[in-house]
Amino acid sequence: MLFKYKAINDTGVNKEGEIDAPSRDIAISGLQRRGLVVISIKEEGDNKSFLKISFFERVKTKDVVILSRQIATLFEAQVSALKAFTMLATNTENKLLGRKLAQVSDDLQAGVSISGALSHHPDVFSDFYVNMVKVGEETGKLNQTFLHLADYLDRQYSITSKTKNALIYPAFVIVTFFVVMTLMFVVVIPKLAAIILDSGQETPFFTQIVIGISNLFINYGFFVLIFLVLLGIWVWRLSTTAKGKVYLDGLKLSVPAVGNLYKKLYLSRMTDNLSTMLSSGVPIIRAIDITGQVVGSLSYKEILTDVADGVKSGLSLSAAFGKHSGQIPGILVQMIQVGEETGALGTILKTLADFYRREVDDAVDTLVGLIEPIMIVVLGLGVGILLVSVLMPIYNMAGSIS
Numbered sequence: 001m002l003f004k005y006k007a008i009n010d011t012g013v014n015k016e017g018e019i020d021a022p023s024r025d026i027a028i029s030g031l032q033r034r035g036l037v038v039i040s041i042k043e044e045g046d047n048k049s050f051l052k053i054s055f056f057e058r059v060k061t062k063d064v065v066i067l068s069r070q071i072a073t074l075f076e077a078q079v080s081a082l083k084a085f086t087m088l089a090t091n092t093e094n095k096l097l098g099r100k101l102a103q104v105s106d107d108l109q110a111g112v113s114i115s116g117a118l119s120h121h122p123d124v125f126s127d128f129y130v131n132m133v134k135v136g137e138e139t140g141k142l143n144q145t146f147l148h149l150a151d152y153l154d155r156q157y158s159i160t161s162k163t164k165n166a167l168i169y170p171a172f173v174i175v176t177f178f179v180v181m182t183l184m185f186v187v188v189i190p191k192l193a194a195i196i197l198d199s200g201q202e203t204p205f206f207t208q209i210v211i212g213i214s215n216l217f218i219n220y221g222f223f224v225l226i227f228l229v230l231l232g233i234w235v236w237r238l239s240t241t242a243k244g245k246v247y248l249d250g251l252k253l254s255v256p257a258v259g260n261l262y263k264k265l266y267l268s269r270m271t272d273n274l275s276t277m278l279s280s281g282v283p284i285i286r287a288i289d290i291t292g293q294v295v296g297s298l299s300y301k302e303i304l305t306d307v308a309d310g311v312k313s314g315l316s317l318s319a320a321f322g323k324h325s326g327q328i329p330g331i332l333v334q335m336i337q338v339g340e341e342t343g344a345l346g347t348i349l350k351t352l353a354d355f356y357r358r359e360v361d362d363a364v365d366t367l368v369g370l371i372e373p374i375m376i377v378v379l380g381l382g383v384g385i386l387l388v389s390v391l392m393p394i395y396n397m398a399g400s401i402s
Contacts, residue, residue, distance in 0.1 A: 003027040007036035034110035061157040068150035075143035166364040173375040189214040206389040249298040261363045268356035275349035
């Protein structure tokens with residue numbers, strides 16, 4: 001819930017702002033920990049807050065990338081953490097991010113660590129991000145940590161955007177195809193069918209099929225639309241359940257071509273996460289657990305959970321990954337084993353991350369290159385067969401009259 005508050009800090013300055021908290025009491029406690037004396041606090045309307053934060057305002061990955069680079073630059077210039085976050089809160093273009101940073105600066109002023117302050121905003125700063133900052137605080141290399149985070153998020157943003165954009169084109173073409181065919185069956189075919197049936201000549205088999213589909217759309221189109229809406233609602237409800245999420249995730253990975261693309265995307269994300277965290281000094285068990293939370297696939301999350309359990313029980317990282325030969329390529333297991341034997345696991349994982357990132361790029365380019373001609377051919381054949389099935393009887397009728 002979002003609460004709007006008015007308070008006074010320890011220097012007597014009035015402060016106003018908003019705070020996210022599960023309840024009013026927790027919100028007040030959070031403000032008091034920042035050294036504020038609460039004058040008034042009230043809950044914002046639930047619907048208003050939902051629309052304001054979730055729909056109209058959101059923090060994009062690109063915003064966090066820019067923020068991380070700005071923080072690294074300010075720290076490198078010996079600017080204090082409190083002053084850095086205060087400056088960024090007032091100068092950022094994203095208003096929601098500005099409010100979040102203002103709350104972070106309030107926490108810092110109350111004596112909370114940077115990682116602790118960032119952890120209060122999991123919708124913006126992931127568990128991975130917070131743990132990396134915590135390591136930076138412990139090692140005294142915060143500026144380098146934020147640069148590493150910016151580079152990592154930039155890589156992930158780039159590869160994810162490219163994958164999504166590759167799937168937008170075929171989705172657009174498929175939707176266009178169905179819209180065109182529906183208009184043909186509802187608007188064009190009935191008029192041509194009336195001419196054919198009035199002529200009294202024998203109707204070819206394929207023409208009968210086309211006319212039958214057209215009658216189905218005209219007479220029962222409303223029921224078909226209701227069925228599609230109910231199907232969409234059912235799929236949405238399914239995606240909100242634990243079993244449904246697992247099923248849809250597995251279905252996504254099993255689709256030819258697209259499934260292979262997603263597998264490479266998850267492997268790239270997984271190796272990049274592990275490389276970044278291990279190189280920054282995060283313990284291996286913690287690195288695996290956090291990677292499972294941010295990998296973006298329930299199937300690979302389960303694999304990483306099992307890998308973490310295996311490492312806890314005394315297995316090597318390569319042996320734990322080797323138990324999942326169906327989803328984890330043998331080359332990845334072998335490379336990790338080499339990294340363990342040579343003491344260069346972080347470097348090996350970075351090499352694997354670069355390799356799978358190139359694999360994703362190649363897979364996206366190949367998929368786009370194949371989809372364009374296939375979609376054009378399918379669209380042309382569909383419209384062509386439809387027109388031939390209807391226009392040929394009309395052509396034959398005109399020939400018999402002449």
